Amino acid sequence: MTEMPDGLRDLDRKLRSVRFGPRASFGPELLGRLRRGDQPSGRGRSDFRRHLAAAAIAILTAGGALALANVGTRTPADAVTVDRCCYDLDGGGDADDGVLILAERDDRVHRLRVYEDLDGSQSFTPADLVRLDRGAKPAVHGLAGEGIVTIGQCCLDFDGGGPDDDGLLVIGVPPDRVLMAAIYETGAGARPRGSPPAAWPLR
Protein backbone atom coordinates (compact mmCIF):
# COMPACT_ATOMS: atom_id res chain seq x y z
CA MET A 1 0.00 0.00 0.00
CA THR A 2 1.67 3.22 -1.10
CA GLU A 3 -1.28 5.62 -1.16
CA MET A 4 -1.60 7.86 1.84
CA PRO A 5 -4.78 7.17 3.82
CA ASP A 6 -7.48 9.76 3.08
CA GLY A 7 -7.74 10.90 6.67
CA LEU A 8 -4.13 12.06 6.70
CA ARG A 9 -4.05 14.05 3.49
CA ASP A 10 -5.04 17.41 4.94
CA LEU A 11 -2.43 17.10 7.65
CA ASP A 12 0.12 15.99 5.06
CA ARG A 13 -0.63 19.03 2.88
CA LYS A 14 -0.37 21.38 5.82
CA LEU A 15 2.92 19.97 7.03
CA ARG A 16 4.37 20.18 3.53
CA SER A 17 3.78 23.92 3.63
CA VAL A 18 5.87 24.45 6.75
CA ARG A 19 9.41 25.62 6.03
CA PHE A 20 11.87 27.46 8.21
CA GLY A 21 14.98 29.30 7.12
CA PRO A 22 17.85 30.81 9.10
CA ARG A 23 18.80 34.49 9.02
CA ALA A 24 20.60 35.55 5.87
CA SER A 25 23.71 36.32 7.88
CA PHE A 26 23.79 32.93 9.57
CA GLY A 27 25.51 31.14 6.69
CA PRO A 28 28.47 33.53 6.47
CA GLU A 29 28.83 33.45 10.26
CA LEU A 30 28.96 29.67 10.32
CA LEU A 31 31.34 29.47 7.38
CA GLY A 32 33.62 31.88 9.21
CA ARG A 33 33.58 29.58 12.24
CA LEU A 34 34.43 26.59 10.06
CA ARG A 35 37.28 28.53 8.47
CA ARG A 36 38.66 29.50 11.88
CA GLY A 37 38.55 25.89 12.99
CA ASP A 38 36.15 26.51 15.86
CA GLN A 39 35.50 23.42 17.95
CA PRO A 40 32.01 22.13 18.71
CA SER A 41 30.72 24.06 21.65
CA GLY A 42 29.31 21.08 23.45
CA ARG A 43 26.05 23.00 23.84
CA GLY A 44 23.42 20.53 24.79
CA ARG A 45 26.05 18.00 25.40
CA SER A 46 25.05 15.97 28.38
CA ASP A 47 26.97 15.03 31.46
CA PHE A 48 27.59 11.76 29.67
CA ARG A 49 30.00 13.36 27.23
CA ARG A 50 31.63 15.45 29.91
CA HIS A 51 32.11 12.38 32.01
CA LEU A 52 33.48 10.61 28.98
CA ALA A 53 36.00 13.38 28.58
CA ALA A 54 36.92 13.12 32.22
CA ALA A 55 36.93 9.39 32.53
CA ALA A 56 39.72 7.88 30.52
CA ILE A 57 40.17 4.15 30.83
CA ALA A 58 42.12 1.62 28.90
CA ILE A 59 40.76 -1.86 28.83
CA LEU A 60 43.46 -4.24 27.78
CA THR A 61 42.90 -7.86 27.10
CA ALA A 62 45.63 -10.44 27.23
CA GLY A 63 45.02 -14.12 27.11
CA GLY A 64 41.41 -13.69 28.04
CA ALA A 65 42.19 -11.64 31.12
CA LEU A 66 41.40 -7.96 31.36
CA ALA A 67 43.77 -5.44 32.80
CA LEU A 68 42.17 -2.15 33.58
CA ALA A 69 43.69 1.27 33.80
CA ASN A 70 41.71 4.27 34.86
CA VAL A 71 43.23 7.70 34.38
CA GLY A 72 41.92 11.05 35.45
CA THR A 73 38.46 9.97 36.48
CA ARG A 74 36.18 12.67 37.82
CA THR A 75 32.61 12.64 39.07
CA PRO A 76 31.18 10.08 39.31
CA ALA A 77 34.16 8.87 41.22
CA ASP A 78 34.61 5.48 39.63
CA ALA A 79 32.90 6.10 36.34
CA VAL A 80 34.28 4.25 33.39
CA THR A 81 33.11 4.08 29.81
CA VAL A 82 32.84 0.80 28.01
CA ASP A 83 32.17 0.63 24.29
CA ARG A 84 31.26 -2.84 23.04
CA CYS A 85 30.70 -3.50 19.38
CA CYS A 86 29.40 -5.27 17.34
CA TYR A 87 26.35 -7.43 17.92
CA ASP A 88 22.84 -7.69 16.58
CA LEU A 89 21.04 -5.76 19.28
CA ASP A 90 18.11 -4.40 17.29
CA GLY A 91 17.02 -7.66 15.73
CA GLY A 92 17.91 -6.43 12.26
CA GLY A 93 19.96 -9.53 11.53
CA ASP A 94 23.35 -7.88 11.17
CA ALA A 95 25.96 -7.71 13.89
CA ASP A 96 26.37 -3.97 13.48
CA ASP A 97 25.16 -2.61 16.81
CA GLY A 98 27.14 -1.46 19.77
CA VAL A 99 26.53 -0.41 23.32
CA LEU A 100 28.22 2.49 25.04
CA ILE A 101 27.98 2.45 28.81
CA LEU A 102 29.03 4.93 31.45
CA ALA A 103 29.01 3.13 34.77
CA GLU A 104 30.68 2.81 38.08
CA ARG A 105 32.62 -0.40 38.29
CA ASP A 106 30.31 -3.28 39.17
CA ASP A 107 27.82 -0.67 40.26
CA ARG A 108 25.46 1.99 39.07
CA VAL A 109 24.94 2.69 35.37
CA HIS A 110 24.78 6.40 34.56
CA ARG A 111 24.16 6.30 30.84
CA LEU A 112 23.59 3.56 28.34
CA ARG A 113 23.41 4.06 24.61
CA VAL A 114 22.63 1.45 21.96
CA TYR A 115 23.86 2.49 18.55
CA GLU A 116 24.15 1.18 15.05
CA ASP A 117 27.74 1.31 13.88
CA LEU A 118 27.02 2.92 10.53
CA ASP A 119 30.58 3.93 9.74
CA GLY A 120 32.05 0.52 10.54
CA SER A 121 34.48 1.98 13.08
CA GLN A 122 33.50 -0.64 15.70
CA SER A 123 33.00 2.15 18.20
CA PHE A 124 30.59 5.02 18.73
CA THR A 125 31.13 8.07 16.51
CA PRO A 126 29.04 11.23 16.14
CA ALA A 127 27.35 10.01 12.98
CA ASP A 128 26.31 6.61 14.26
CA LEU A 129 22.61 6.02 14.56
CA VAL A 130 21.49 6.01 18.17
CA ARG A 131 18.76 3.43 18.72
CA LEU A 132 18.35 4.06 22.44
CA ASP A 133 19.79 6.59 24.83
CA ARG A 134 18.84 6.19 28.47
CA GLY A 135 19.89 7.55 31.80
CA ALA A 136 20.46 5.86 35.11
CA LYS A 137 17.28 3.81 35.32
CA PRO A 138 16.17 1.18 32.85
CA ALA A 139 12.78 2.02 31.39
CA VAL A 140 10.80 1.08 28.33
CA HIS A 141 10.99 3.84 25.73
CA GLY A 142 8.12 4.22 23.27
CA LEU A 143 5.06 2.13 22.64
CA ALA A 144 5.63 -1.55 22.85
CA GLY A 145 3.17 -2.86 20.24
CA GLU A 146 3.53 -6.28 18.69
CA GLY A 147 6.54 -8.31 17.73
CA ILE A 148 8.59 -7.66 20.84
CA VAL A 149 11.70 -9.76 21.23
CA THR A 150 14.40 -9.92 23.84
CA ILE A 151 18.03 -10.12 22.85
CA GLY A 152 20.73 -11.05 25.29
CA GLN A 153 24.50 -10.97 25.32
CA CYS A 154 26.31 -12.76 28.09
CA CYS A 155 28.82 -12.65 29.50
CA LEU A 156 31.21 -9.77 29.04
CA ASP A 157 32.58 -6.93 31.11
CA PHE A 158 30.04 -4.22 30.39
CA ASP A 159 30.69 -2.10 33.45
CA GLY A 160 34.45 -2.01 33.69
CA GLY A 161 34.40 -4.21 36.74
CA GLY A 162 37.00 -6.57 35.37
CA PRO A 163 35.60 -10.07 34.96
CA ASP A 164 33.39 -11.05 32.04
CA ASP A 165 30.39 -11.49 34.30
CA ASP A 166 27.88 -8.97 32.98
CA GLY A 167 24.92 -9.62 30.77
CA LEU A 168 23.20 -7.21 28.40
CA LEU A 169 19.46 -7.44 27.92
CA VAL A 170 17.76 -5.60 25.06
CA ILE A 171 14.03 -5.50 24.42
CA GLY A 172 12.98 -4.33 20.99
CA VAL A 173 10.88 -4.74 17.93
CA PRO A 174 12.94 -5.97 14.96
CA PRO A 175 14.35 -4.78 12.72
CA ASP A 176 15.20 -1.41 14.19
CA ARG A 177 13.38 -0.43 17.38
CA VAL A 178 15.06 -0.70 20.74
CA LEU A 179 12.66 -0.17 23.63
CA MET A 180 14.81 -0.98 26.61
CA ALA A 181 18.37 -1.98 27.35
CA ALA A 182 20.03 -2.80 30.62
CA ILE A 183 22.95 -4.72 31.99
CA TYR A 184 23.00 -7.15 34.86
CA GLU A 185 25.60 -8.80 36.99
CA THR A 186 25.85 -12.55 36.96
CA GLY A 187 28.76 -12.97 39.37
CA ALA A 188 28.63 -14.40 42.84
CA GLY A 189 26.47 -12.36 45.19
CA ALA A 190 24.80 -10.46 42.37
CA ARG A 191 21.39 -11.92 43.05
CA PRO A 192 19.36 -10.68 46.01
CA ARG A 193 18.99 -13.26 48.74
CA GLY A 194 15.88 -15.36 48.32
CA SER A 195 15.18 -14.26 44.76
CA PRO A 196 14.43 -16.74 41.99
CA PRO A 197 17.35 -17.71 39.75
CA ALA A 198 16.25 -15.47 36.89
CA ALA A 199 15.90 -12.35 39.00
CA TRP A 200 19.06 -10.55 38.10
CA PRO A 201 18.67 -6.91 39.09
CA LEU A 202 18.76 -4.79 35.94
CA ARG A 203 20.97 -1.74 35.89
Added chain:
Amino acid sequence: MPRQMLDPRPAERPLETSEKSAEGICRGWYEAYGGPLYSYLRFHLSSPDMAEDLTAEVFLRALKAFSRFDPALGSPRAWLFRIAQNVLRDHQRQARRRPMVPLAGMRDLEYEAPSPEERLLWEEEVASLLAAMGELSPGDREVIGLCYSCEISMTDAGEILGLSAAATRTRLWRALGRLRKVLVR
Protein backbone atom coordinates in the same frame (compact mmCIF):
# COMPACT_ATOMS: atom_id res chain seq x y z
CA MET B 1 41.66 -6.41 21.81
CA PRO B 2 41.58 -2.99 23.43
CA ARG B 3 38.29 -1.23 23.12
CA GLN B 4 38.34 2.21 21.63
CA MET B 5 36.99 4.81 23.99
CA LEU B 6 35.47 8.12 23.08
CA ASP B 7 38.15 10.72 22.83
CA PRO B 8 37.98 13.76 25.05
CA ARG B 9 37.45 16.98 23.18
CA PRO B 10 40.81 18.15 21.93
CA ALA B 11 42.13 21.53 22.93
CA GLU B 12 41.05 24.31 20.62
CA ARG B 13 43.44 24.93 17.78
CA PRO B 14 43.34 26.47 14.32
CA LEU B 15 42.89 24.25 11.30
CA GLU B 16 46.00 22.59 9.92
CA THR B 17 46.76 22.88 6.22
CA SER B 18 45.67 19.30 5.63
CA GLU B 19 42.28 20.13 7.07
CA LYS B 20 41.62 23.05 4.77
CA SER B 21 40.06 20.80 2.17
CA ALA B 22 37.78 19.33 4.82
CA GLU B 23 36.68 22.83 5.68
CA GLY B 24 36.04 23.50 1.99
CA ILE B 25 33.94 20.37 1.66
CA CYS B 26 31.98 21.27 4.79
CA ARG B 27 31.39 24.68 3.29
CA GLY B 28 29.93 23.01 0.20
CA TRP B 29 27.82 20.79 2.40
CA TYR B 30 26.46 23.82 4.21
CA GLU B 31 25.46 25.39 0.92
CA ALA B 32 23.72 22.17 -0.14
CA TYR B 33 22.19 20.99 3.12
CA GLY B 34 22.37 23.87 5.60
CA GLY B 35 18.84 25.07 4.90
CA PRO B 36 17.20 21.62 5.14
CA LEU B 37 19.17 20.84 8.30
CA TYR B 38 18.11 24.11 9.89
CA SER B 39 14.48 23.45 9.00
CA TYR B 40 14.72 19.90 10.33
CA LEU B 41 16.11 21.09 13.65
CA ARG B 42 13.63 23.93 13.84
CA PHE B 43 10.75 21.45 13.60
CA HIS B 44 11.88 20.14 16.98
CA LEU B 45 12.80 23.41 18.66
CA SER B 46 10.78 26.34 19.86
CA SER B 47 13.33 29.01 19.08
CA PRO B 48 15.06 30.12 15.85
CA ASP B 49 18.17 31.02 17.85
CA MET B 50 18.45 27.51 19.23
CA ALA B 51 17.96 26.06 15.74
CA GLU B 52 20.86 28.19 14.51
CA ASP B 53 23.07 27.15 17.39
CA LEU B 54 22.40 23.48 16.81
CA THR B 55 22.85 23.80 13.05
CA ALA B 56 26.25 25.31 13.69
CA GLU B 57 27.02 22.49 16.11
CA VAL B 58 26.20 19.93 13.41
CA PHE B 59 28.71 21.41 10.99
CA LEU B 60 31.39 21.90 13.63
CA ARG B 61 31.02 18.29 14.70
CA ALA B 62 31.05 17.20 11.05
CA LEU B 63 34.30 19.06 10.44
CA LYS B 64 35.84 17.60 13.57
CA ALA B 65 34.85 14.06 12.58
CA PHE B 66 35.47 14.59 8.88
CA SER B 67 38.14 11.92 8.62
CA ARG B 68 35.57 9.35 9.67
CA PHE B 69 33.19 10.14 6.84
CA ASP B 70 33.22 7.35 4.29
CA PRO B 71 31.20 8.11 1.15
CA ALA B 72 31.02 4.39 0.41
CA LEU B 73 28.84 3.97 3.50
CA GLY B 74 26.32 6.67 2.73
CA SER B 75 25.66 10.11 1.37
CA PRO B 76 26.90 13.30 3.05
CA ARG B 77 23.29 14.30 3.58
CA ALA B 78 22.51 11.12 5.51
CA TRP B 79 25.70 11.54 7.54
CA LEU B 80 24.91 15.14 8.41
CA PHE B 81 21.32 14.39 9.32
CA ARG B 82 22.45 11.63 11.64
CA ILE B 83 24.82 14.05 13.33
CA ALA B 84 21.86 16.43 13.60
CA GLN B 85 19.78 13.68 15.22
CA ASN B 86 22.48 13.13 17.81
CA VAL B 87 22.95 16.86 18.41
CA LEU B 88 19.21 17.22 18.88
CA ARG B 89 19.06 14.26 21.23
CA ASP B 90 21.85 15.70 23.37
CA HIS B 91 20.14 19.08 23.41
CA GLN B 92 16.77 17.66 24.40
CA ARG B 93 18.30 15.72 27.25
CA GLN B 94 19.91 18.92 28.49
CA ALA B 95 16.79 20.99 27.90
CA ARG B 96 14.76 18.73 30.17
CA ARG B 97 17.00 19.83 32.98
CA ARG B 98 17.14 23.48 32.00
CA PRO B 99 13.93 24.38 30.20
CA MET B 100 14.20 27.54 28.16
CA VAL B 101 11.48 29.97 27.26
CA PRO B 102 11.65 31.11 23.65
CA LEU B 103 11.87 34.85 23.19
CA ALA B 104 11.36 34.91 19.47
CA GLY B 105 8.36 33.44 17.73
CA MET B 106 8.10 32.45 14.12
CA ARG B 107 10.33 35.02 12.50
CA ASP B 108 12.05 32.28 10.52
CA LEU B 109 8.87 30.76 9.10
CA GLU B 110 9.04 30.97 5.32
CA TYR B 111 5.68 31.97 3.89
CA GLU B 112 4.52 34.12 1.03
CA ALA B 113 1.72 35.79 2.90
CA PRO B 114 -0.44 38.23 1.01
CA SER B 115 -1.27 40.08 4.21
CA PRO B 116 0.02 40.40 7.76
CA GLU B 117 -3.25 38.95 9.07
CA GLU B 118 -2.87 35.82 6.96
CA ARG B 119 0.71 35.42 8.04
CA LEU B 120 -0.35 35.71 11.66
CA LEU B 121 -3.01 33.03 11.18
CA TRP B 122 -0.49 30.76 9.49
CA GLU B 123 2.02 31.31 12.29
CA GLU B 124 -0.61 30.35 14.84
CA GLU B 125 -1.48 27.25 12.85
CA VAL B 126 2.16 26.20 12.59
CA ALA B 127 2.65 26.89 16.29
CA SER B 128 -0.25 24.61 17.16
CA LEU B 129 1.13 21.93 14.83
CA LEU B 130 4.52 22.06 16.49
CA ALA B 131 2.94 22.10 19.94
CA ALA B 132 0.96 18.98 19.02
CA MET B 133 4.13 17.36 17.75
CA GLY B 134 5.63 18.06 21.13
CA GLU B 135 3.14 15.62 22.67
CA LEU B 136 4.27 12.76 20.45
CA SER B 137 6.98 10.25 21.22
CA PRO B 138 10.53 11.13 20.15
CA GLY B 139 10.31 8.52 17.40
CA ASP B 140 7.14 10.03 15.96
CA ARG B 141 8.57 13.54 16.12
CA GLU B 142 11.71 12.36 14.43
CA VAL B 143 10.05 10.79 11.42
CA ILE B 144 7.60 13.67 10.93
CA GLY B 145 10.31 16.28 11.29
CA LEU B 146 12.56 14.51 8.85
CA CYS B 147 9.93 13.86 6.20
CA TYR B 148 8.35 17.31 6.25
CA SER B 149 10.99 19.80 7.29
CA CYS B 150 12.82 19.56 4.00
CA GLU B 151 12.19 18.11 0.60
CA ILE B 152 13.44 14.63 1.09
CA SER B 153 12.32 11.37 -0.48
CA MET B 154 11.09 8.46 1.57
CA THR B 155 14.17 6.50 0.48
CA ASP B 156 16.53 9.25 1.66
CA ALA B 157 14.62 9.61 4.93
CA GLY B 158 14.91 5.86 5.36
CA GLU B 159 18.67 6.02 4.83
CA ILE B 160 18.95 8.55 7.65
CA LEU B 161 16.67 6.58 9.95
CA GLY B 162 18.25 3.26 9.10
CA LEU B 163 14.99 1.96 7.66
CA SER B 164 13.66 0.87 4.31
CA ALA B 165 11.48 3.31 2.39
CA ALA B 166 8.43 1.15 3.04
CA ALA B 167 9.12 0.96 6.77
CA THR B 168 9.69 4.73 6.87
CA ARG B 169 6.38 5.32 5.13
CA THR B 170 4.55 3.04 7.52
CA ARG B 171 6.15 4.71 10.51
CA LEU B 172 5.31 8.16 9.13
CA TRP B 173 1.66 7.34 8.58
CA ARG B 174 1.30 5.91 12.05
CA ALA B 175 2.93 9.01 13.48
CA LEU B 176 0.63 11.25 11.44
CA GLY B 177 -2.36 9.31 12.75
CA ARG B 178 -1.25 9.98 16.28
CA LEU B 179 -0.58 13.64 15.50
CA ARG B 180 -4.07 14.00 14.07
CA LYS B 181 -5.52 12.56 17.26
CA VAL B 182 -3.62 15.09 19.34
CA LEU B 183 -4.81 17.93 17.11
CA VAL B 184 -8.49 17.04 17.35
CA ARG B 185 -8.40 16.61 21.09
